[in-house]
Amino acid sequence: MAYSLVNTAVAGWIRNGWRHSSGGQKPVAPLPVVTIRECVRCRGRMQLAGHSLAAMLLIQPRVRRRGGMETVWSEPPAVARLRVRRALREAREASGLRQTHVADRLSWSVSKLRRIEGGEVGVSITDLRALLDLYDVRDPVFIEQLTSSAAASRRQRWSVPAQFRARLTPALVELLQFEQEATAVRAYQPFAFPDVLQTQAMAEHLLGTIDESLSEQDRQVRLDVRMMRARHLTEQADAPAYSVMLDESVLKRMVGGRAVLADQLEAIVSAAERPHIRLRIVPMSEGAKVGMLGAFTVLDLSDDGIGAVLYRESGTTDRIVQDPETVSSYRNRFDNAWPRCYSEDDSLCLVRTEAMALRASLIRRP
Numbered sequence: 001m002a003y004s005l006v007n008t009a010v011a012g013w014i015r016n017g018w019r020h021s022s023g024g025q026k027p028v029a030p031l032p033v034v035t036i037r038e039c040v041r042c043r044g045r046m047q048l049a050g051h052s053l054a055a056m057l058l059i060q061p062r063v064r065r066r067g068g069m070e071t072v073w074s075e076p077p078a079v080a081r082l083r084v085r086r087a088l089r090e091a092r093e094a095s096g097l098r099q100t101h102v103a104d105r106l107s108w109s110v111s112k113l114r115r116i117e118g119g120e121v122g123v124s125i126t127d128l129r130a131l132l133d134l135y136d137v138r139d140p141v142f143i144e145q146l147t148s149s150a151a152a153s154r155r156q157r158w159s160v161p162a163q164f165r166a167r168l169t170p171a172l173v174e175l176l177q178f179e180q181e182a183t184a185v186r187a188y189q190p191f192a193f194p195d196v197l198q199t200q201a202m203a204e205h206l207l208g209t210i211d212e213s214l215s216e217q218d219r220q221v222r223l224d225v226r227m228m229r230a231r232h233l234t235e236q237a238d239a240p241a242y243s244v245m246l247d248e249s250v251l252k253r254m255v256g257g258r259a260v261l262a263d264q265l266e267a268i269v270s271a272a273e274r275p276h277i278r279l280r281i282v283p284m285s286e287g288a289k290v291g292m293l294g295a296f297t298v299l300d301l302s303d304d305g306i307g308a309v310l311y312r313e314s315g316t317t318d319r320i321v322q323d324p325e326t327v328s329s330y331r332n333r334f335d336n337a338w339p340r341c342y343s344e345d346d347s348l349c350l351v352r353t354e355a356m357a358l359r360a361s362l363i364r365r366p
Contacts, residue, residue, distance in 0.1 A: 078177035081153035085119040091135040119322040122154040167221040171318040182240040184300040190247040190291040196230045202264045205256040211316045243278045251354045265355035280341035290337040
């Protein structure tokens with residue numbers, strides 16, 4: 001597959017999250033991030049059956065501007081699945097039913113309900129309606145929105161072109177969707193530079209050495225996708241707030257050669273000068289405390305921090321974690337380590353110093 005063809009196709013795929021509101025298609029509004037519990041709390045009493053949940057939960061579709069044209073955000077399948085599981089869990093808890101009670105009444109296994117609420121699987125429209133009926137949720141507008149999100153959550157096999165689906169890990173496919181919806185990203189890297197801050201030369205080197213089982217086409221597709229992710233998270237006007245902690249040893253690890261590393265360090269400085277990107281270096285003396293967790297990324301999908309996912313990498317494997325306690329634990333570890341890092345100004349000074357030292361070495365000994 002030619003590079004230009006791969007690159008163009010990936011670009012089209014990444015952009016498919018936006019579609020013109022004037023294009024004649026009826027936009028599917030994402031399920032609001034406001035939770036049922038929050039609505040109950042702000043109204044002061046339980047209101048599920050026979051009342052207007054839409055009045056409490058319904059918000060307008062998220063609108064973004066690209067190139068001067070107003071566009072409507074179409075919910076990615078992974079994000080839709082997260083919203084559905086959160087809404088169903090909130091509805092069940094508000095109804096006072098335990099998972100075992102729900103499973104008994106619907107003649108399901110408890111594991112099936114746990115997988116649905118855990119976001120491991122999508123929920124069919126039939127099962128969704130059965131759950132909402134059991135929870136006594138009656139509002140037609142809310143049910144329609146949740147049904148639309150449930151349908152979107154089950155479209156994953158069509159949302160990613162086949163030529164990429166076979167060459168990306170399932171976790172990476174989900175990560176791409178979550179990155180499109182993220183409001184804030186926290187990333188920690190103890191061994192290498194974050195994917196979305198890598199130069200093309202660094203990415204090519206890492207993809208060619210970390211997993212030798214990848215074919216040339218696999219590496220090309222993953223490289224193109226990585227570069228597209230980088231542009232979304234670093235260059236676009238609506239990019240999420242991006243905070244990255246980098247172990248100090250990464251600055252000194254000779255990966256790709258002196259010229260590649262020098263370019264990479266200079267690119268990191270340029271990226272960190274953008275207003276939405278914050279970089280801190282973890283001192284050698286502090287690295288072991290957080291480094292034992294390995295590389296990880298926490299993505300907040302709402303401003304309240306409730307909707308969040310964790311992306312973990314280890315060697316050639318990766319996975320998405322949606323368990324709230326686990327995600328919260330990693331976020332807290334990140335936030336606790338952040339003030340123990342070098343300040344942002346000092347961190348940039350360290351990176352610049354390493355870059356200049358490499359440039360000087362190339363001048364003296366090319």
